[in-house]
Amino acid sequence: MKLLLSYLIFPGFLFSACIGLFAGWVDRKVTARIQYRVGPPWYQNFMDIVKLLHKEIIIPEGARLTFLFAPFLGLLSVVLMSTILGRSLNIYASGFSGDLIVIVYLLVMPAIAMIIGASSSENPLASIGASREIKAVLAYELPFILSIIAIIVKSGGSIRIGSILNHQAFAGSNIASFSGALAFIVVLFSIQAKLCFVPFDASEAEQELMAGTLIEYSGLPLAMFKLTKAILLYALPVFLIVLFMGKDISPIFLIGKYILILVSIILIKNTNPRLRIDQTLRFFWGPMAVLAVLALGLTLFGL
Amino acid sequence: MTTSRFYPLLRLDALNSFVVLAIALFSALTIIYSLKFIKEKRLQYYTYIILTAFASIGVVLANNLILLLVFWGFLGLTLYLLVSMGQGSTDAAKKTLIIVGGSDALMLLGVAIIYFLTDTFYLDAIRLEFNSSLAVISYICIALACFAKAGAIPLHTWIPDAAKSAPAPVAAFLPASLDKLLGIYLLARLNLDLFTMNTAMNTFLMVIGAVTIITAVMMALVQHNLKRLLGYHAVSQVGYMVLGIGTGNPIGIAGGIFHMLNHAVYKSCLFFTAGNIEYRAKTSELDELGGLAKLMPVTYISCLVASFSISGVPPFNGFFSKWMIYQGLVTQLQSADYRIQAINILCLAAAMFGSGLTLASFMKLIHAAFLGQPNNALIRRSLQGGHKDEVPFSMWLPPLILAVICVVFGVFAYQIPLRVFIFPAVPGVDFIGTWFAGLSTLLIASGLVLGLFIFRSRGLGSFIRQDAAFMGCEPEDLDKHRITGIEFYNTIKEYGILKGIYQKAESGVYDIYEQVKKVLSGAGRFLQYLHNGVLPSYLIWALLGMIGLFLILMKG
Structure with missing residues (x-):
C-alpha cells in the first residue's frame, strides 16, 4: 500500500507530473523571454492538461486498442522510473541493486510507446515520424550507454544508484574529473534528444510533419503523452544530477542544480536550428561517441 | 540418479533435465502447429520431426562422447532433410548440411584429442586443464561445433538462409529453439564440467559473443524478408548466451543459460507468428504486408510480446536474462588487469547497444507487418477469400502459449524458472542486484487498472469517435502514400563507413x-x-x- 502511494503520489506520478509541468512553464517562459515575448502564466501547462481531458477523443479509422494502449504504456513506465529514482534519492538504501540498468531501459519506453502509437494510427506522416524517432533512439543510445558505463566504472563497478551517490559523497562529484566532464556533455545532449527538443526533434517537426508521431492524437491520449513528456522533463535532469553531481543532494542544492541543467537544456533548445535525422545520427555516432569513448578510456586510468 | 540402469551411457543431472523438458515442450508445440500448416509429405515430415526430438534428447542425456557424437551427427542429417522440405530451399539446405556437417568433423577431432588426453569417453570422468596446446585445440574444436549448431560468428551463415527458405514450423523448431538449446547446452557443459576455464579462453568467448551480437543485429536491421530478419536475430541472440557463459562467473553463466531458455521461447513464438503471416498473406516480404493487426489480433499480441521480450524490455523474460548477463560483466569489472576491464567494458557496451538495435529492428517489423498502412491488395484479397479473421486454432495457440510463458518467466523469474531450473544447474550464483519484477509489474498493472477505472467512471467512452485519417486536408490515399517500413534504416545503411561494410556483406564477402x-x-x-x-x-x-x-x- 505504501508502495502504491509512493508510486501514485510521492515521488511518483503526482509529484513528478507537477514538477514537470512547472518545468514546462519555465521552458515556455524562458523561450518567450529569449524571443522578446511575455510568455504564459505559471499555471498554463496545468490548464492545457485539464482542457485536453475534456476534449473529444478522435481515433483514426482502423486503429483501436494499440492506439489507446500506447500512451498508457509510456506514462506508466516513466512513472515507475521516476518512482525508483525518487525513492533511491530519498533514502540511499531503499533502491535495489541494479536499478541503474532498469532505469536506463525504462527510459527507452516512452519512445517505444510513441513509435507504436504512431504506427498504429495508419497516417503516413506519423509513420515517417516513427521512423525518425527510432533512428534518433539508435543515435543517442550508443553514446548514452557508453557514458553510463563510464560512470559505472568510476563508481567501482556498481550498478546501484544509492552506491553511486555514496561514492560521490566521499570522492567528490563525477563531473569534477576529466572523464566525468566529458561524459556529462555527452549525456546532456542525449537528454536533449530523449526529450525530443530542438535540435533533435526531427520526429515531431511541426513545420514539415505537423507533430509527426503525435499527429492523430487528441484529447485524453494526447494529454497522457504530454504528461509523459513533463515527467521526463523532471526525471531526466534529476537522473543527470544523480550520476554526475551527486556530492551534495540536500534539497537546496538539488533544486539549484536542477534549475541549472533545465536552463541549459532550454538555452540549447532555443539557440539551435533543427537537425536532419541523418545529421543527428552523424552527430551522435561521430563526435559524441568519440567523446564518450574518450571518457571511458580516461576512467580506466582513473582520471 | 546415478543408480539408473543406463548410467554409464546416459545421465540426468540438474543441467540437462530442464533442457530435456524444453525439448519436449517445443516438439509438442511444433507438432500441434504443423497439423494445419504442413499439407504435403506429411508422413516424412512428422517422421523427421519425431526423430529430431528423439536425437536431441539423446544428445542432451548422453554421458558418452561417442554416443553424443552419433546423435549430434544424426541431427545434422534430419536438419538437412527438414530444411530441404521448403520450396526452393535446395541451396540453403546444402549450405546447412555443409556447415553443420563440417563442424561435426571438427567435433570428432576434438573428441579424439580428449580421448588421447584422458583415456575415457565418459563426460563425468573428464576434467581437463588448459595446460597443453592439445587441450586448447580440443576445446576450440568442440566449441566451434557448438557455434555452428547454435549459430555464432563465424559459422552462423546457414541460419538466415535456412530460416528464410525452410517451412516456418521447421524454422521455429530447429534453428530457433532446438539448435540453440543443444549448442549452448554443450558449450555450458564444456565450460562447467569438462574444462577448467582460464581467463584467456573466457575472453575469447566474450569477444566472439560481443562481435556476434553487433554484426548480426546490424545485418538484421536492413533485411526486407520477415523470416530472414528473424534468422539474423537468432544469430545475434546467441551472442548474448556465449557472452554470458564467457564471463566465467556464476551469475553470468546462469544468465547465459537462462537466456538460452528464454530465447528458445520467444524466437519460436516469433517464427510461429511469421508462419501465420505467411499462411494468411502468402508472402513473407515485408513491403507487401501491412495492417495485419486487424486481421489477426492473437498473432499480433503474441508477436508484440515476443518482440518486447527479445528486445529486453522490462518486465518480460528477455530483460531478466540480459540483466543477469550485464551483472556478470559488471562483476568482472572488479578485475585488476586493465586489459580485461577494457574488454569487459566493450562487451557490456556491445550487449546494451545491441539490445537497442534489436528493439529498433523489431519496431520496423511490427510497423511493416502489423501496423502501418495496410496493403490494400492484401486486405482485399483476404476479405474476398472470406477469412478475414484469425488463422486456425491450432496455429494461434502455440505462439500464444509461448507468449504467456514469456510474461510468466519475466514476472516470476525468481519464483519459477530460476529457482527450479537454473540455480540447481549453476552452483554459487550470487546476486549483486535484485530487480523486483513482480512488484514493478504489479505497480504498472495497478496503474493501468486505475486509469481504466477513471476512464470508465467519467463516461469518457461516449467521447470517442472514429474518423478517417486526413493528410493535406483530404482523406489519405493509402495506395499512393503507403510507408511500408522497409526503408526505415536506409539512413544507417548510408552512414559513412557502414555503407561499404553493408555492400560487402550483401555480396557475401564475410560469409x-x-x-x-x-x-x-x-x-x-x-x-x-x-x-x-x-x-x-x-x-x-x-x-x-x-x-x-x-x-x-x-x-x-
Missing part, C-alpha cells in the same frame, strides 16, 4: 561458406582447364609425366 566455395570452385576451374578433352594434350601430359618419372628413377 565463410561463400569464400570457401569460391576457393574450391577456383580450384575446380583450374582442373577443368587441364581436362579439356583433347587427346594430344593428354598425351603430352602423359609424356611429360613419364619423362619426369624417368629422371627421378635415373637419379636413384
